[in-house]
Amino acid sequence: MLINSNIFVFYTVTDIGVCNETKQGMIPRSGVYFIIVLTAVIILFRTGPGKRGPIFQSYDPELFAKVKDSIFEGFDNLIGTKNSSNIVPNYVHFLFFGNPRISYVHSVCILAAFRNQKPERIYFHTNIKEFKGPHWIKIRDTLGSVLHFANVTLPTEIFGHKFTRPYHVYHASDVTRIRILMEYGGIFLDNDSYIVKSLDPFRRYEMTIGVTNGEYLGTQVLIAHKDARFLKLWLECYRDYQAHSFYFNAGEKPMVEIIRRKPELVHSIRYSLGVEGLTRNLYVWDTWSNWRRYYSIHLMIRHRRYMDTLWNYLQWRTLDESNICDYPHPFGEMAREVYSDFCPRSQTDLPSETVLSSLD
Numbered sequence: 001m002l003i004n005s006n007i008f009v010f011y012t013v014t015d016i017g018v019c020n021e022t023k024q025g026m027i028p029r030s031g032v033y034f035i036i037v038l039t040a041v042i043i044l045f046r047t048g049p050g051k052r053g054p055i056f057q058s059y060d061p062e063l064f065a066k067v068k069d070s071i072f073e074g075f076d077n078l079i080g081t082k083n084s085s086n087i088v089p090n091y092v093h094f095l096f097f098g099n100p101r102i103s104y105v106h107s108v109c110i111l112a113a114f115r116n117q118k119p120e121r122i123y124f125h126t127n128i129k130e131f132k133g134p135h136w137i138k139i140r141d142t143l144g145s146v147l148h149f150a151n152v153t154l155p156t157e158i159f160g161h162k163f164t165r166p167y168h169v170y171h172a173s174d175v176t177r178i179r180i181l182m183e184y185g186g187i188f189l190d191n192d193s194y195i196v197k198s199l200d201p202f203r204r205y206e207m208t209i210g211v212t213n214g215e216y217l218g219t220q221v222l223i224a225h226k227d228a229r230f231l232k233l234w235l236e237c238y239r240d241y242q243a244h245s246f247y248f249n250a251g252e253k254p255m256v257e258i259i260r261r262k263p264e265l266v267h268s269i270r271y272s273l274g275v276e277g278l279t280r281n282l283y284v285w286d287t288w289s290n291w292r293r294y295y296s297i298h299l300m301i302r303h304r305r306y307m308d309t310l311w312n313y314l315q316w317r318t319l320d321e322s323n324i325c326d327y328p329h330p331f332g333e334m335a336r337e338v339y340s341d342f343c344p345r346s347q348t349d350l351p352s353e354t355v356l357s358s359l360d
């Protein structure tokens with residue numbers, strides 16, 4: 001894309017030069033050369049090493065050969081299992097790092113997963129020894145024996161490539177989510193992914209993914225059997241690791257080099273997993289009853305800072321128990337529906353019984 005737009009600039013500039021020359025015969029030749037050289041320098045500068053945009057590899061038969069002995073060889077991810085039985089365990093996985101205090105928004109997501117998915121287990125993969133604070137108490141008491149812990153430390157490298165700033169933590173946790181799914185199978189959720197209704201219809205596929213705005217793989221909600229072929233191939237994508245690109249190895253490369261070439265490896269969902277960036281609907285709109293038509297919604301809570309309107313952001317810097325009871329945008333209703341014990345009764349929303357068809 002970057003390269004194309006530069007070529008476009010190049011042609012435009014030379015066209016203007018030629019056009020001026022023929023019409024007026026006034027532009028000195030050296031001026032045209034100067035523009036051409038300048039454009040070439042700009043192209044080199046913008047596409048040179050270190051400024052690499054997404055560069056994708058051509059089809060690699062050796063990559064796909066790595067999964068040819070899989071138990072899923074020939075499995076049809078459009079239809080799922082022949083007898084419609086579920087093959088993905090009803091486990092929900094979250095990753096929590098560094099902070100023993102669970103925020104209000106994270107606890108909303110944990111409680112939504114518990115209430116709407118009704119999982120057999122919810123795993124916290126974490127390096128925290130002891131969680132603290134009122135939201136932790138609420139989660140502990142609500143989840144009871146459904147809650148399980150697994151110790152995990154973030155890796156420092158992948159296939160010999162070091163994770164470096166600024167994306168170290170994100171990239172390390174991207175790799176960790178693949179490994180967690182390869183170990184247990186189940187439903188992996190970002191710590192701000194909200195389950196609206198049961199994801200069970202997807203538990204009969206080898207693996208289900210959502211697609212983001214840029215037509216890339218959404219990593220925020222993943223449903224997979226532990227032996228899913230795509231998990232193994234996705235991890236292989238990190239052999240060509242791009243430390244400076246936020247989403248290249250996690251979402252771009254696997255979509256372009258694996259899923260587009262072999263779409264049958266996964267069950268792809270265009271809209272109803274809600275990973276396409278719905279910040280306006282959640283935080284700017286006044287009403288949005290269609291949120292109930294999604295299976296899940298990624299809240300993009302860290303991105304509100306620049307995606308919400310400045311006015312809204314200044315008014316609600318964080319969303320938590322101090323302001324959620326009368327927060328008027330659609331996320332308020334979603335949050336209160338699962339966690340509003342502390343709100344005055346008159347401010348809690350009446351449960352809606354409307355059942356809407358899904359989007360995909």
Ligand SMILES: *[C@@H]1O[C@H](CO)[C@@H](O)[C@H](O)[C@H]1NC(C)=O
Pocket residue numbers: 083085
């Ligand atoms: C569905 O088929 C699988 C084998 O493909 C079998 O293991 C499983 O028991 C079947 N489930 C039901 C409910 O018939």
Ligand SMILES: *[C@@H]1O[C@H](CO)[C@@H](O)[C@H](O)[C@H]1NC(C)=O
Pocket residue numbers: 095096097098099101102190191192
């Ligand atoms: C939640 O996930 C984000 C990255 O997706 C991370 O920056 C943040 O630290 C996580 N929060 C906790 C408590 O682990």
Ligand SMILES: *[C@@H]1O[C@H](CO)[C@@H](O)[C@H](O)[C@H]1NC(C)=O
Pocket residue numbers: 149150151
């Ligand atoms: C996690 O590690 C700690 C020691 O660092 C240990 O006490 C604890 O039992 C471990 N938890 C699990 C679930 O393995």
